[in-house]
Amino acid sequence: MKFHTEYLWFTTKKRRDYVLITDDVQAAVTKSGIREGMVLVSAMHITAGVYVNDAESGLIQDIDKWLEQLAPARPDYLHHRTGEDNADAHLKSMIVHHQVICPVTDGRLDFGPWQQIYYAEFDGQRKKRVIVKVMGE
Amino acid sequence: MKFHTEYLWFTTKKRRDYVLITDDVQAAVTKSGIREGMVLVSAMHITAGVYVNDAESGLIQDIDKWLEQLAPARPDYLHHRTGEDNADAHLKSMIVHHQVICPVTDGRLDFGPWQQIYYAEFDGQRKKRVIVKVMGE
Amino acid sequence: MKFHTEYLWFTTKKRRDYVLITDDVQAAVTKSGIREGMVLVSAMHITAGVYVNDAESGLIQDIDKWLEQLAPARPDYLHHRTGEDNADAHLKSMIVHHQVICPVTDGRLDFGPWQQIYYAEFDGQRKKRVIVKVMGE
Numbered sequence: 286m287k288f289h290t291e292y293l294w295f296t297t298k299k300r301r302d303y304v305l306i307t308d309d310v311q312a313a314v315t316k317s318g319i320r321e322g323m324v325l326v327s328a329m330h331i332t333a334g335v336y337v338n339d340a341e342s343g344l345i346q347d348i349d350k351w352l353e354q355l356a357p358a359r360p361d362y363l364h365h366r367t368g369e370d371n372a373d374a375h376l377k378s379m380i381v382h383h384q385v386i387c388p389v390t391d392g393r394l395d396f397g398p399w400q401q402i403y404y405a406e407f408d409g410q411r412k413k414r415v416i417v418k419v420m421g422e
Numbered sequence: 423m424k425f426h427t428e429y430l431w432f433t434t435k436k437r438r439d440y441v442l443i444t445d446d447v448q449a450a451v452t453k454s455g456i457r458e459g460m461v462l463v464s465a466m467h468i469t470a471g472v473y474v475n476d477a478e479s480g481l482i483q484d485i486d487k488w489l490e491q492l493a494p495a496r497p498d499y500l501h502h503r504t505g506e507d508n509a510d511a512h513l514k515s516m517i518v519h520h521q522v523i524c525p526v527t528d529g530r531l532d533f534g535p536w537q538q539i540y541y542a543e544f545d546g547q548r549k550k551r552v553i554v555k556v557m558g559e
Numbered sequence: 560m561k562f563h564t565e566y567l568w569f570t571t572k573k574r575r576d577y578v579l580i581t582d583d584v585q586a587a588v589t590k591s592g593i594r595e596g597m598v599l600v601s602a603m604h605i606t607a608g609v610y611v612n613d614a615e616s617g618l619i620q621d622i623d624k625w626l627e628q629l630a631p632a633r634p635d636y637l638h639h640r641t642g643e644d645n646a647d648a649h650l651k652s653m654i655v656h657h658q659v660i661c662p663v664t665d666g667r668l669d670f671g672p673w674q675q676i677y678y679a680e681f682d683g684q685r686k687k688r689v690i691v692k693v694m695g696e
Contacts, residue, residue, distance in 0.1 A: 286423050286560050286696055288595045290664055321425045323462060323557060325597060325660055329671030331612045337520060338468045338512055343500035347509050348516070355492065355629065363617035372621050375612055379622070382519055382656055383611060386462055388555045390427055395553055397466030416669055418662045420597060420695070421557070422423055423560050458562045460599060460694060474657055475605045475649055480637030484646050485653070492629065519656055523599055525692045527564055532690055534603030558694070559560055 289317030289419040292329075297409035303345050304404040306335075306415070310387065311394055313417045320392045322421015327384035329416055332374035332408035334381030340401040352377045352407075374407035381405050389421055426454030426556040429466075434546035440482050441541040443472075443552070447524065448531055450554045457529045459558015464521035466553055469511035469545035471518030477538040489514045489544075511544035518542050526558055563591030563693040566603075571683035577619050578678040580609075580689070584661065585668055587691045594666045596695015601658035603690055606648035606682035608655030614675040626651045626681075648681035655679050663695055 291313045295304060310326055326335050338344070353373075362372030385402065388395040404415055428450045432441060447463055463472050475481070490510075499509030522539065525532040541552055565587045569578060584600055600609050612618070627647075636646030659676065662669040678689055 288695070290662070290669070323555070325662055327660070327662060329669075329674065331671075331673050336516060338516065339501075341501060341504060343503050344509060344512055347499045347501050348513065351493065351513055356625065362621045364613075364615060364621050366617050367615060372618060375618055376622065376625055379610060379612065379655060381516060384660065386464070386521065386523060386660060388427070388462055388464060388553050390555075395427070395466075395555070397468075397551060399468050400466065414671060416662050418597065418664075418669070421425070460692065473653060475653065476638075478638060478641060480640050481646060481649055484636045484638050485650065488630065488650055518653060523601070523658065523660060525564070525599055525601060525690050527692075532564070532603075532692070534605075534688060536605050537603065558562070 286422055287317060287319050291417045293415040293417060295404055295406060295413050296411060297406045300409050301349060302406045302409055305340055305401055306404050307402045310402050310417055314389055314419050317419040319389060319419050319421040322389045324387045324389055324417060324419045326402060327416050329414040332371055332378055333413055334378045334383050334405040335385050335415060336381050336403050336405060337385050337400050339399055352380060355380060371408040377407045423559055424454060424456050428554045430552045430554060432541055432543060432550050433548060434543045437546050438486060439543045439546055442477055442538055443541050444539045447539050447554055451526055451556050454556040456526060456556050456558040459526045461524045461526055461554060461556045463539060464553050466551040469508055469515055470550055471515045471520050471542040472522050472552060473518050473540050473542060474522050474537050476536055489517060492517060508545040514544045560696055561591060561593050565691045567689045567691060569678060569680060569687050570685060571680045574683050575623060576680045576683055579614055579675055580678050581676045584676050584691055588663055588693055591693040593663060593693050593695040596663045598661045598663055598691060598693045600676060601690050603688040606645055606652055607687055608652045608657050608679040609659050609689060610655050610677050610679060611659050611674050613673055626654060629654060645682040651681045
């Protein structure tokens with residue numbers, strides 16, 4: 286059995302941003318030499334998410350607006366008593382979920398035609414990290 | 423180490439529908455001969471979800487109504503500028519999440535008494551697919 | 560390849576509660592002897608969740624209040640026709656998601672500095688269970 290671990294680093298210019306990482310994950314799978322198995326793609330921060338959905342710019346704006354409605358940035362969260370101002374980013378990360386597991390078949394991400402992996406940043410403008418761990422044979 | 427991959431196909435009659443697939447997933451586990459490991463059950467579309475919850479018809483109606491409140495079907499999503507009309511289905515899929523990993527112990531889904539696996543269709547009436555990948559020994 | 564399975568039991572005093580379980584999961588990883596792999600942490604009930612986020616009491620209160628806004632306890636769910644009164648707990652569990660997969664590298668949970676694993680109880684005051692399954696080498 287083989288394992289291969291990589292870390293992807295992100296410093297987004299905007300506080301909230303959505304970064305397409307499908308090719309980076311496929312590159313890690315290819316590098317691993319694993320033909321059959323799974324790859325875990327998981328944010329190492331609690332104010333970011335990883336999700337699989339469409340690479341369509343209108344939809345990404347819809348997602349961003351919708352997340353802001355469901356988990357708005359507001360001053361009055363209790364978390365802000367610690368000096369933080371990013372409670373909304375924690376909540377947004379919970380809706381989106383911080384990780385996905387992608388199936389690997391025959392050395393490729395075994396995806397449907399429209400599936401793309403995104404890193405969702407909700408409190409950016411600083412260095413953050415995602416772990417990519419491939420596991421299989 | 424063993425791997426076993428199957429694809430389940432769905433064409434729901436309704437646009438939104440909830441299909442119980444626990445037995446299909448257990449059948450894939452049994453067929454694999456894997457006694458110990460995990461099974462990934464993951465939608466291959468970005469307008470569908472897979473979740474584990476109760477097989478109770480009232481609750482399923484509650485879930486459907488609640489998802490429509492949190493992510494309503496509306497004409498004014500930016501995604502619809504592409505000609506699509508299913509932005510709400512993408513958002514519903516994000517809440518529900520598009521995949522689960524089920525533990526396998528002694529050849530069986532290692533579930534609590536009420537856990538059932540559902541395929542959640544949010545933009546149906548056409549052929550769609552779920553990957554079931556068992557991994558273990 | 561090695562597997563190690565444990566079950567964590569919870570009986571919370573409050574109906575809704577958030578229990579830090581990072582150390583329990585790390586203990587299971589250590590006991591397994593697995594140096595490289597993944598650990599699945601998954602609620603075996605449909606009214607509870609497992610998530611990774613911050614161990615900060617203000618934020619936990621924010622999360623609890625926010626979940627109650629998104630999926631309020633109310634009498635009028637259809638699920639309650641069965642005699643149950645916990646439909647909101649099912650919906651809360653769906654938002655939070657009932658499971659996480661944690662990467663294991665060099666025998667440790669391969670986490671960022673603020674990541675902590677929580678068991679989220681939404682219908683407690685009775686015995687409930689989480690499966691912890693470590694898989695790797």
